[in-house]
Amino acid sequence: MGRTISVPNRGEIITMLHATKTVSAAFIIAASCLGVSASGDYNPSLDIVPMHEIAPLDLDWLTEDDRLRDEESLPYRFAQPHESFITPGNDGIWDRDDSGRLRWRMRISSKGAPHLNFGFEHYDMPASAEMMIESVDKWSIRGPFTADDAQEGELWTPMVMGDDLFITITCNDADRFQLEEGVILTKINVGYRGFQTPQSDRGTSEACNHDVECPLCDEWWNEIPAIAMYTINGSLVCSGSMINNTSNNEDPLFMTADHCGVRASNDQALVVYWNHQNSFCRTPGSSQSGGNGNGNYNQTTAGSQFLTTNSTYDCCLIRLNSSPQESYGITYAGWSRSNSNAGGRVIHHPQTAEKRCSSIDALYSNSQYWGVNYDEGRTDYGSSGSPLFNSNRQIIGMLCCGGSFCSNDSDDYYGKAFIGHWSGLAPYLDPQGTNQQSVDTLNPNNLNTGACCWLGNCYQVEEENCNNVDGDYQGLGTTCGSVDCANPDPTGACCTGTTCSISSQANCSGTYLGDDTDCSDDPCAPDPTGACCVGTTCVITTEAGCSGSYKGDDTTCSGSSCLADTDAFSGLAYSIVGQNLVDDAEPTWTVDVYAVLGDGCRLDAVAGDTSTTKMISTTSSFYQNQYGGNTSASINPALYSAFPDLRYDSFVTIGSLDQTGNNLADIGIDFNAFENGGAIDSSDGSWFITPDDAQGDSGEFSNESCESGNGVRIARLTVRDLSASVYVEALFQGKDASGITWQATGSMSIVNDNCNVLCEGDTNTDGIVNVSDLLAVIASWGDPYDVNDLLTVIANWNCGL
Incomplete structure (x- = not known):
């Protein structure tokens, strides 16, 4: 198809050398300097090395x-x-x-x-x-x-x-x-595998995949050169793509997946391989398609600068230390922030094999991911980080995970980076702050010309030159090889983003405005945008592109513009558990922190974001038990009898005080400082349960005023220094009594103001002696509880109320 040059194999080169009667002096000198004779014989003196x-x-x-x-x-x-x-x-x-x-x-x-x-x-x-x-x-x-x-x-x-x-x-x-x-x-x-390793089970993609030279990728010639594979630390490999920005300035930005592991600590250990692709279309499904192709690994770029990453949306953006050589013909893929789900292609390098192309049968939204079911072709290990293109040939996500192989029809998942992590990407992809929703692929190799039909002949010229002779300009980037000037297609205005150009309908990569239309009166000016609420999620889009509630032109997503008014959450409260409950060198006090909820409401997640980074902190330090953990899911009640202080370890939770029946999980939170008595800081993390976990249901507790409240425990903290204070701030999410999702923020300063006297018999340490404590004693009868504990519960019934 003329996009790559076939590199002869070793046998072909040897044949050519034998057929050549003369060998250049440069080759002879180079060979002798390398310790090999001009005839290629090995030099035994190298054995001394x-x-x-x-x-x-x-x-x-x-x-x-x-x-x-x-x-x-x-x-x-x-x-x-x-x-x-x-x-x-x-x-x-x-x-x-x-x-x-x-x-x-x-x-x-x-x-x-x-x-x-x-x-x-x-x-x-x-x-x-x-x-x-x-x-x-x-x-x-x-x-x-x-x-x-x-x-x-x-x-x-x-x-x-x-x-x-x-x-x-x-x-x-x-x-x-x-x-x-x-x-x-x-x-x-x-x-030991990959890079055309001879073993049949190493270094090749599965046979069902399509080479980028196959008809499946015919219309994607502009995007194919942007995709590459790269190695990190010399041992791991992923796929990725050069990516354009709104300035169209050839900034060497490269996008891949977060889980591939590129970080500031190893961004120099990156080697990118360009144009590793077969020179012809191997028949999909054939043994040839399942084997090693004839691509080479000669075009490389090394080193990068880490810019931004996001684990939730599994994306990573870096800047290469140098632009790929002009002779490589690399392009810069476009992207879109739209939430529409019209899919196009996936272009990738499975298992370090030649570049492949897969088409999409179904594309759907799945939380922070795009879910993809393929039509033709699949992905494989090594495809991670490859781009998902929409039907406008713009990237909308990077490959995160999934179970797709030729042997099945399973789905893959691509992180919605341009929606969920736009705040991190915008400084680089939109450096001038234009707030564009999309950009198209930049091809600097064919930047200013297109096919011009004039007097029945075709000329590759700039649009202005074509118009000067009243020619019929076929569109930017078109070539004479794809145009029949004897019977040219009609042309009109073509909007590519906010840029207007004259093109035929077939060659318009954006929106075609109709035959004989022109670019006067700025027909491609963008529609006004504003805040669009889809549930509790806010995105900036046009009114036509909003699939939820449009808040009006020029509105923003600042504050809580999409959070519905709710009585589900009314703030935070706390209950002092007691003082000096642990064996520590300093005086301590222990407190349970609660999210106060309406009747029948529940809590599913506690999170930190960019405006709420200091989630839990103290003016002193937190006690940490060596047998405990950062969350209640790490607290083993079987250890209470041997290590009673474990009950009063510092940890976060939703509802539960230990791991019994506890389904708590966390993501994106670095607990290192907390483990050493410090604060919990997170700008993009949470601890959470699923909406059907009973531990998130609200229940009765005794608050700091010794009054009965309704809510869910979110932390137990043991604090050093009786005069110290604690500060809690977070974003909360759950469901109200009717099952509608709510979100709210809450904060509170806590001091050791103990109106609650620690009640004997309070076996579950919720500040109240009631039937829950009786059931706890019965459930753990014999280890550690006995008849004396039962009598203590009865003697102190209703203490704390």
């Missing part, structure tokens, strides 16, 4: 470990990392090459490995130095790597085929000391 050898990998163990990793939806692993500390100052051998330059060499081997790659986490290469990495048989060569290849003081190399490689660095005499001190090989990643 010291070798760092890594034992063959345990493939049986890796196979089982990869199965477990797949069950946990971890990124696809293709290599096993090995720590090293190899430097030109302490290892290898020094001599001179044929030109007289200093040369350092080291040999790295791991028998049976199909490929290796390296991480130099300390890389200060002298300006005169060059490094080559090559297999012993000279078939696979990477380099030269120079000082210009440093990525924030690091260098991570692309994959090199072979299990026995040479690292060679040459430099000027004056730069030897800098080289000895400045270059340290710290990671040797030993491959």
